[in-house]
Structures are given as structure tokens and as C-alpha cells.
Amino acid sequence: MAKYSSTINQHVFATAIIGVIAAQTVLAADKIPLTVGAFSTSDLAADALYQNMERALKEAPGKPFAVKMLVRGEAGPDELVFSSLRRGRLQMAGIGYVSLSTLIPEFNVLTAPFLFNSWDEADFVWDNFVEAFLNELLAENGIIGLRHTGMSWHNVWSKTAILTPSDAHDVRFRVTIDEASQLFARAMGADVIQVSANELVTGLQTGLLEAGDTNMMVYSMLGIWEEAPHVTLTRHSPGMVILVCNKSWWDRLTPDLQQIVRDADTPPIEVRQIMRADAEKRLAQIEQRGVIMHELTTEQRTQWRSMALSTHETLIDLLGGRAREMYNLVLEGKLAFALQSPVKQKKLD
Secondary structure: OHHHHHHHHHHHHHHHHHHHHHHHHHHHHHOEEEEEEOEOOOOOOOHHHHHHHHHHHHOOOOOOEEEEEEOEOOOOOHHHHHHHHHOOOOOEEEEEHHHHOOOOHHHHHHHOOOOOOOHHHHHHHHHHHHHHHHHHHHHHOOEEEEEEEEEEEEEEEEOOOOOOHHHHOOOEEEEOOOHHHHHHHHHOOOEEEEOOHHHHHHHHHHOOOOEEEEEHHHHHHOOHHHOOOEEEEEEEEEEEEEEEEEHHHHHOOOHHHHHHHHHHOOOHHHHHHHHHHHHHHHHHHHHHOOOEEEOOOHHHHHHHHHHHHOOHHHHHHHHOOOHHHHHHHHHHHHHHHHHOOOOOOOOOO
């Protein structure tokens, strides 16, 4: 009888264990997948933003999300992250405007050279005029825009100093895939070459490239500075990063769950401060290691601006769509900033 009782107890215990495992499996299956893709490194202060987000999502009331963070480049380069987001393989991503412009050309308007004069001006224009417009364009293309952040200025980098546009004439100049970058290089008479980010250093080592244009976080993180140690501080275009969600996934969330996702992010003003501090820190580090920073004189900056501003109309005509509307919104915002008029959030019809 004791042996029989022991067998029953073992059976009951085993059944209970199976029940617990089954319950856990059901709970896991019931969780909403939330995989985030981005590119960061552990030495950046901005990396903590993703860690804080992961904690907030995992510890949300009811723990509704099955969170997976692929924010150290595991999901591939920016363009692959964007592709994965659109296909639903990622539910959320931090990506640059250059990648977005492959789907929504109007984003190119905001990277037009010398369109903005300072971060204060750019932040004002984004917050009060263009962000709602951008999010509308994103939603029409299956994407939810959560946060737009100016991270680091684009500058010109080179093997030998390029202080004026004429210095770049016939120089083998790397451009990104967006039309604004390409028009900028052509206007200075450069030999325009487009290669992917992972081919930049090799291109410099082999002589395929002599110079290029990118934001300073990319310049420092990819090791471009070791082969092209001259940086001309044109600050001609803001390097923008946007936090986005796949709209099909987002639309399946309840309003409460959508709010949890929004609240998991750090407030935009703090994100801006952290990311820009990271960029300044990176620049200081590589300057100490031999990178030569060239501040422009007033005359040199006038030459760059005059050359660059001549590309704007060509860019707008080339992009088509609602590019003109976007450009006019920016100009309206710049005027309001200059006048320091009290402005409410721009409403779209």
C-alpha cells in the first residue's frame, strides 16, 4: 500500500510539474512579441536608453510583452533593420532618416545641406512644425513614428584637408543613398561614389575613396577617422534618428498597451541631450588620437552655404510628392524661430 501511495504521489507531482510547464508555455505564447533593432555600443551613454526601455517593457503591468533587444547591431546595418521592420520581423527600431528616405523621399528634404543653422532652430522646427507631418507620411507607409532625435551633425571628412568646395573638385567623394547627399557632392564638383557603410574603410585603404560626408557618430564608430583624419566642420546637415514601430503590429495593441510602449521611451529632450553629448565625447576622443578638426572662417562658410543652397530647388523637384509642402513647412518654422513667436503645434488638415 505504501508503495502504491508513493507511486500515486509521484504521478500527482509529475502531473503538477507538467501543468506548470504547460501554463508557462501558454503564458509565453500569449505574450506579445516585441523585438527591437538598432545599432549602439556599450560605451555610449545612449545605450542606457535601450536598457531602460527593455526594463520598462519587461516589467510593465501584467508583463504583456516578450521583449528581445537586438540593439548592438545584431539585426544588421541600418538599411537591413528598416527592411526587417517593414516585413514584421522587428516590431520596433531606431533608424536614420537616410534609410527612411528610400521609402519616403520627402524625408530627404530635411537633410538638405545648410537648411538648418543650429540645434535650437532644428529642434524648434521639428517640435512645432514638421514632426506631425512626418508621422503622417510614416503612417501612410505602414510605420508609426514615436520619437525624432537630432543626434550628430554631418561634416565633410577627407584624407587631406577640404576647406572650401573647390578643394573637393574631382576628389573621389563617398555619398549616401539619399539625393541630398549626392547633389551636395556634385555641386562641389566631386567625383561621386556610392558605397555601403561596411565598405568605407576598405574603400579608403584601396584608394577608391578620398573623402565623404556623414554624421560624426558614424565617422567615429566605423573607424573612418583612422584613414581620413581631416574633418571640415561644415555642420551642414543634422544626423537624425527616429524610433519607429511596425504599424500592423501597433494597430493590434490596445490603447493601454500602446501607452506602455510610449512610456517606456525616455522623454525626447533628455534623449537629445544624451545623444549629442555622446557625439561630442566621441569627437573629443578621436581628436586626441590625431583627427584634425577644421573650423570654417566666415568667408569659407559663406562659400559652402552658397554652393549648398543652390541644390535645394533641384532636390525638391527631383523628390516630387509632398516635398514642396515639407520644405515650406520648414521655412515657416525657421521664420517663427527667428521671430521667436509663440507657436502651437502645427495642425494638419
